[in-house]
Amino acid sequence: MKAFQRLALGLLILATVAVAARAQDPLPSWNDGATKKAIVDFVKATTTQGSPQFVPAEERVATFDQDGTLWVEHPIYTQVVYCLDRVPTVVKAKPELANVEPFKTVMSGNREAIGHLTEEDLIKIAMVTLTGMPVDDFRAEVQKWIAAAKDPRWKRPYTDLTYLPMQEALKYLRANGYKTYIVTGGGQDFVRAYAEKTYGIPPEQVVGSAIGTKYGYGKDGKPFLTKEPKLVLDDNNAGKAEGIYLMIGRRPSIAFGNSTGDQQMLEYTKGGSGARLSLIVLHDDGKREYAYGPATGLPDTKVGTFTQALYDDAKKGGWVVISMKNDWKKVFAFE
């Protein structure tokens, strides 16, 4: 081989290695730093044969909170928007509700008054808008709504408001044999209606606050299930750890959250033996998304109650705090 040929070959190899290295970055929207390194190191440690922290493929469980962790939760949960949007349809079917609170306020269209509805009001609204229909009708309604509804700030479908770095984390974990689960305080059925398309997560891997169903027969004699106004699983706080045990039966190896509702899931994950990683998203990017919680020093907002106490717990417990501002190169795919 001549010197020139050798040089050309060497350059080709170098170029190939560089391309491969870039192609291999599984988290391109994450800035290099301690957070990204913690995730990559965890995945390598738990999936490399012979590693002392190796986890067999069938035991690889990764759980993700949804609201505020996988997509925007501020200033109001998407599911609450859905419930409010459904009120006119429900009132049309049951006109007697038009003069009953909180439905009267919702029907008034007075945004300020709607903004002041209490949690109790919202539960009442949820119960009449999320129950009483066959499960297949409910799924179809949610899918229709989510395809059309738009977030007022970005003027885009809510499903566009998922965080690109988290989508990458989902794919990266799956590519390494992890089963990825959503573990949400929101409605299990609601999230299942779009999770497969939005996150690549099938319904059987969505654990959420679950409303019961009732088995019955249609006029054609065929059986179907109707959503009932009874709560089977309150998938918040301790309910997240209990729900994981009920629905998955394994302790996660890695978990992502962003609020006090995720605290027990993160503790429970971190409390297992072997390699465990708990991560918590800090909303400190008022420009690209929102800043709230301990990042602002302001009192808690109604949603995303990442309190200072939780922040301190995270630091004490060895959780990784994800700074949206510093750790994420891009927040949304459309940027």
Place this chain on the structure above:
Amino acid sequence: MKAFQRLALGLLILATVAVAARAQDPLPSWNDGATKKAIVDFVKATTTQGSPQFVPAEERVATFDQDGTLWVEHPIYTQVVYCLDRVPTVVKAKPELANVEPFKTVMSGNREAIGHLTEEDLIKIAMVTLTGMPVDDFRAEVQKWIAAAKDPRWKRPYTDLTYLPMQEALKYLRANGYKTYIVTGGGQDFVRAYAEKTYGIPPEQVVGSAIGTKYGYGKDGKPFLTKEPKLVLDDNNAGKAEGIYLMIGRRPSIAFGNSTGDQQMLEYTKGGSGARLSLIVLHDDGKREYAYGPATGLPDTKVGTFTQALYDDAKKGGWVVISMKNDWKKVFAFE
């Protein structure tokens, strides 16, 4: 090529084809006939690209009852044997129970009296033997017990008493992209403790009657879950269809059962659109296993309540009745 060589080559090809055909039989312990054909035709119709009944891989759900469908349930459910075996340990920890019924009867060792315990008695026994301990301790106890306990008739571990033809059906469905689930009226936690080793079914694919848990902290500050005496899901009858919706969120394409407790699961499966197959095991083999239910014309036994009415429903609903005697070449792997 000489005539002799041609003949030899022809024979070789024939022999190869015959071996391949045998190797390809996915259900070798099933006799040829309508039942085996129904299963194979269903799998081909739902998994062949371009078939009008094709089901996308992610939607392929197969559900199996356990007791009497995947393994022997007669004359007493294995989990009941477990609970009875645990009573002395519980009484040792809580001596005040020794003089309280039904624990007194169990401690007496009087087999006839134990055989007459009511369902209410058995629920009392279940509650004290299945709750009150950390979930990890419970799993370890069940795994220890199931490795050691033996069925009195066959003098073998209970896990040897799974039906070989059903094990083949599980593998055949999985090989064709189906997710196989156990949907049992028995305890979800109990079955999860051995299902992965016994059936190749991971804990997250076992749906069963579920007892709640309570989140708490150990002396070391680490969180753990304790089994609580509260029923979260009664996975029997309509509860099976409701449990499938809760835990899986998809209607099965194929379901196997053997008793009235499976009726709604089988109806619900068969009631879906497209290709659906419901199958029900008829215990009509008193020699190799047991004969009970409509096969005998005898009144119902306590377990395996496959009533004449259910048999008629099966025929009317187009379910496939699996005759253990006629459809199964072998019942157990050890035969």
